[in-house]
Amino acid sequence: MKWMTTTATALIATLAFAGAASAAGELNIYNWGDYTSPELIxxxxxxxxxxxxxxxxxSNDTALAKIRTGGHGFDVVVPSSNYLQIFIxxxxxxxxxxxxxxxxxxVDERWVNVDWDPGRHYSVPWQIGFSGIGINTKVYGGDINTxxxxxxxxxxxxxxxxxEPEMNDVLFATIKYFGGEWCTEDKELLKKVRDKLVEAKPKWLAMDYSVTEKLPAGDYSAxxxxxxxxxxSRLKNPDIKFGYPKEGFPIFMDSVALLKDAKxxxxxxxxxxxxxxxENAALISAFAKYANGIKGSADFMPADMKDAPELIVPAEFEKAGEFLSSCSPEVANLYTRIWTEVQK
Known part of the structure; x- marks a missing residue:
């Protein structure tokens, strides 16, 4: 994986944070569904x-559109790295x-001087993960790393x-499937991407977010x-296994950021x-089952995360993972047009 490194040293805080007695009030969080630990809150x-x-x-697009309109009443949002750049x-x-x-x-030094927020002036790590393949091995026993x-x-x-109904993740994997690079403007390659997705979609059952219920229950087999x-899903059904797409898969880091019009x-x-x-970062991970960027949190993680194959990328697939970057407006428009056709 292209984990980013830094030599930056965290500054000693000079800000004082009020205690419970003097804080009080409200906090309105805008976050991905099924992603916030009730215990943490x-x-x-x-x-x-x-x-x-x-x-x-x-989706990132839903969050961005809502914040752009104003009058939302939220204080913090949790965008992915490529969208955080747009928010800023x-x-x-x-x-x-x-x-x-x-x-x-x-904060782990790898996640301080990140491209999307150098030095972390706007955001703090929430969760780190990637898109991959989930398979019910009772249904399919072939190669799942593709x-x-x-x-x-x-x-x-x-x-x-x-x-998953997330445009960038789907397009990234499909572009990589054809040997292309993210943010490509190659019209011939993008035509292949569009045609493949339009051809493949009728072979899918759904594009939704109900994986943690429907995959272990057998409603989805892949x-x-x-x-x-x-x-x-695997913790509910041991027949589920995780595959790393060898052609390429997107890595994400979601971060918490303060909205300019926060109340x-x-x-x-x-x-x-x-x-x-x-200890608090570990609560986030224990609920959603993703890694985070906080040093020492592993000491508080549940045992089922310590050696989870879904979290530890095998050496043979490390170079296949890439962080999504923000593409130019022109390229973003091309990708949106492809996505619109796929959604028909």
Whole structure:
């Protein structure tokens, strides 16, 4: 994997964070669905006497569109790295300066000087993961380390596949399937991508987010989806196994950021500092089953995550994983047109 390194050293915090008695009030979190630990929220509410409301969204595009319109009432949002760049560029975020917060010393150095937020002036790590293949091995026993599972599915899986409804992840894997590079403008290659997705879609059963229930229950026999959800599925059904698409798969890092028009900015900063505490970061991971960027959090992780194959990328597949970057507006428009055709 292209894990980013840094020599940056976390600054010693000079900001004082109020105790529970002086905090109080509200905090409104806008986050991906089924992604926020109730235990984490309860702990934060009790520690700071803050009432937290969590509102779910189903995609980066949904979140961005909602925030752009204004009047949303949210304090923090949790975009993926390639979308965080857009939030910053469009002036939708406040410069919260988490790099000056007390617990910033716990952020792993690899995740400090990231391309999408150099030095972490806007955001703090939430979860890190990637898209891969989830298979019910009772149904299919062939090679699962390939995007052919959902792009050229074997007969055993036709009509039994779910594909995540996230445009960039799907297009990334399909472009890589044809040997291309992300953000390519190659019209001939993109025509192949479009044609393949249009051809493949009738062989899928669904494009939805119900994987943690439907994969272990047998409603789906194969999924192209996020690794944490597939790990959660395997814990319910040991016949589920995870595959790494050898052609290429997207890596994501979702981060918590303070919205510029937040009504409760100080409580939002309290929350950002709070989740950089190793024990609290571990609560996030224990619920959603993804890695995080906080040093020492592994000490508090549940046993079922310690050696999970869904979290530990084998050496042979490390170079196949890439972080998604933000493409130019021209390329983004090309990809959106392809996606629109696929959605018909």
């Amino acid at each position: 309860k702990k934060f509410e009790q520690q700071f006497d803050v009432k937290v409301t969590v509102t779910d969204y189903d 560029k469009e002036g939708l975020l406040a410069e919260a300066r988490p790099d000056q917060m007390e617990n910033f010393k716990n 995007s052919a599972i959902w792009l050229d599915p074997p007969q055993e899986l036709v009509g039994k596949i779910n594909v 999924v192209y989806y996020w690794n944490g959800a597939i790990l959660r 409760n900015p100080e409580n939002a900063k309290l929350f950002m500092n709070f989740i950089m505490e190793p």
